[in-house]
Amino acid sequence: MNSTKDRKHIPGPRSLFGRYMNLLRFYRNPFTYSRWLHDEYGKIVALGQEDNPSYVFAFGSEYNQQILTDPDLFQISSSLLKIPEESILGKMFYNNLILMTGEKHKKHRRLMQPAFHRQQIASYCSDMVQLTHQLGDHWETKGQIELNHEMKKLTQRIAVKTLFGLYNEEELDEMGGYIHKMTKSMLWVTLAPINIPGTPYYQAVQCTRQLDTKIRAMITRKQSEANATDVLASLIQARDEDGTQLSDEELVGHAFTLYVAGHETTANALTWSIFLLSQHPDILKNLLEELDGILNGSDPSLENLSSLSLLDGVIKESLRLLPPAGIGVRITSKSCELGGYMIPKGTNIFFNQMITHRLPDLYEEPDRFKPERWDSIKRSPYEYLPFSAGQHMCIGWNFATQEMKVVLAILLQRFRFAVIPGSKISPNMMMRPIHGMPMKLVPQDGQFHKVSVRGTINLYIDL
Ligand code: HEM
Structure with missing residues (x-):
């Protein structure tokens, strides 16, 4: 290891208050700060120049590959989570693919995989279509919406329906409500598990009890239902080669995680796809022609989804520019x-x-929204990775892609979305627009106009 440079010399910014000040700057502006680190210091950067670097940024496809293909060395960590493992919340929280490692992770992933096979996901297509139309019907009387809120409502309903097979609207919303209450103060719940009335943790524990019972x-009901096709039913039926199956506690944890991991990411991705299209009238015009030509006003089906190549490019490009889980x-x-x-x-x-x-070596004009680039480029799993790569790659990527295609194909045919001029549009680390995404809504008339918006989105995209 003689050629190995001394660790003190990892380049990086200095700060009067050490690495924590730099970490704070990163959390406040994850994209602009990361880009500055990369441009200023190169591919490997340490925050703070103390003897122990503690926080190191590794940029580029080579390091993505090195990190993501060696999970024993570069491990998933739950050390920041302070929830006691044996508590009811802990049991729901730690029975979670994202936090599992080694053989346990492989086993659970194997058991969960059938629920995410292409054929299984195909069977959710009609639920996705139906729930999207239901939302569209509800919008008919509205002139303006907060798009991110509406997308969250939709992906939440799609998740509850496809994961748990709930048909009844009241049950659907009740379940979504419990999980929403439980996860809304998640940062406080995970960092400060103080179980006394009035604290976010106490409230989360009460909701967890109700959710766990539900x-x-x-699970009991589905064990006797022969033909249930939802994700939970598939997890109940799953058996490993040695005959082992998921315990009730594990099933509860996985069902909860799938819901949490799946709906907000997809809602944010949908919000940005619609925003980007509304700001690129020419692309939106071409996309509507594609939808018109192939669907001609009808609902998307699994067969015709694969022919919608511009729609595919729009989703890929939106996830390239504004990935909802863009830093790992x-x-x-x-x-x-x-x-x-x-x-x-x-x-x-x-x-x-x-x-x-x-x-720029991988993507020409990297800050521009150019969905057509995907007709002529192919990128490796470490060069394009909105769903990550390696063993912990998103198990729901196929599900999310299908859902986004269905939702966009239906809503864009029915409505024209226009951002309210002058709105402040600023994504946070998870790509949630922190001041919302106010949109004017009219029946689709093809009259597209780009409008000026304020906010940090102007630092992310060359609009
Ligand atoms: C656009 C939507 C989505 C995006 C951008 C996304 C992104 C990601 C990323 C980046 C990871 C890996 C994190 C890491 O390597 O540290 C991940 C993991 C995961 N995602 Fe997604 N996801 C999306 C939708 C979904 C959906 C719809 C589901 C389930 C229905 C889901 C379930 C999961 C699970 C269970 C894991 C953990 C996998 C493992 O550790 O083996 N995700 N996701």
Whole structure:
């Protein structure tokens, strides 16, 4: 290891208050700060120049591959989560693919995979169509909407319906309501698990009890239902080669995680796809022609979804520019070498899809929305990774892509969306527009106009 550079020399910004001030700057402006780190210091950057770097950023496809293909060295970490494992909340929280490692992760992923097979997901297409139309009908009397809120409502309903097979609207909303209440103060719940009345943790525990009872009742019901086709039913039926199956506790945890991991990410991705289209009238015009030519006003089906190549490009491009889970982190299980630097055990390594997706070597005019680029380029799993890569790659990527295609194909044929001029549009780290996404809504008339908006979105995209 003689050629390995001394770890003190990992380049990076200095700060009077050490690495925490830099970390704060990163959390406040994840995209612009990451881009500045990359442009100023290169592919490997440490926050703070203390002996122990603690937080290291690794940029580019080479490091994405190195980090994501060595899960024993670059491990998923739950050390920031303070919820006690044996509590009711802990049991729901830790029975979660994202936090599992090694053999346990492989086993659970194997058991969950059938629920996400292409054929299984195909069977959710008509639910996605029906729930999207239901929302469209509700919009008929509205002139203006907050698009992100509406997309969350829709993806929440699609998730509850396809995951748990709930048909009844009241049940659907009741279930969504419990999970919403439970997850709305998640940062406080995970960092400060204080179980006294009035605290967010106490409230989350009460909701978890109700949710746990409800999911267990559903499990009991589904165990005797021969032809249920939802995700939970598929998880109940799953058997490993040695005959093992998921316990009730594990089923509750996975059902909960799938709901949480799946609906907000997809809602944010849909919000930005509609926003980007509304700001690129020529592309939207071409897309409507494609939808008209292939669907001619009818609902999308599995067969014709695959012929909609511009729609596919729009979704890929929106996830390239504004990925809802655009920065990942792993923790080193032992000291190692990365990019010629010594990295101590326990270092947080951030890999960054957002920056990879903006590298000019990989994407010409990287800050522009150009869905047609996908007709002529192919990128490796480490060069384009909105759903991450390696063992922990999103299990729901196929589900999310199908859902986005169905929702966009229906809503764009029915409505014209126009951002309210002058609105402040600013995404946070998870690509939630923090001041919302106010949109004027009229029946689709093909009269598209780009409007000026304020906010940090102007730093993200060359509009
Ligand atoms: C546009 C929508 C979505 C995006 C951008 C997204 C993104 C991601 C990313 C980046 C990861 C990996 C995180 C890491 O490597 O640290 C992930 C994992 C995961 N996602 Fe998604 N996701 C989406 C939708 C969904 C949906 C619809 C579901 C389920 C119905 C889902 C379930 C999961 C699960 C269970 C994992 C953990 C996989 C594992 O650890 O093996 N996601 N997702």
